[in-house]
Amino acid sequence: MSDETPICSAKGCRAEAVWVLAWNNPKLHTPERRKTWLACEEHREHLSQFLGVRGFLKDVVLLKEWEETR
Template sequence: MNLFDLTGNGGTAGPAGAVCSRKACRNGAEWQLLWNNPKIHTPERRKIWLACGEHRSWLEDYLQTRGLWKETLALDQAGKAR
């Protein structure tokens, strides 16, 4: 068994396989939410959560409430920030 089989996207990378980070959501990602935890990460480090259009604001609010959110970037067709 391949771990990528459990994701339902066949292990493909990029927008075709980019899935929203919201728990139980399997929608395609449209946004990258960049964040870091200043208690454990250096200031320039950025972690990335992916978000679909439906969950973008929920995930941003979650990160902003905790002081972790840095910026949100659109995800283009190549899976890179626009």
């Protein structure tokens, strides 16, 4: 991994990110705003559930695809 390698957002994880979890807190953000967390394969489901139960999760996309659309 290089210094530019995206790292998983899970606490304490240093694994390379593979997924982008796009989310929005409707109490703080306008509807079109997307904040992002990065996730490795191991933490994608856990982070998705964390955001999902709060109603924040909007999309889960492969990092490679996310970068291609930006």
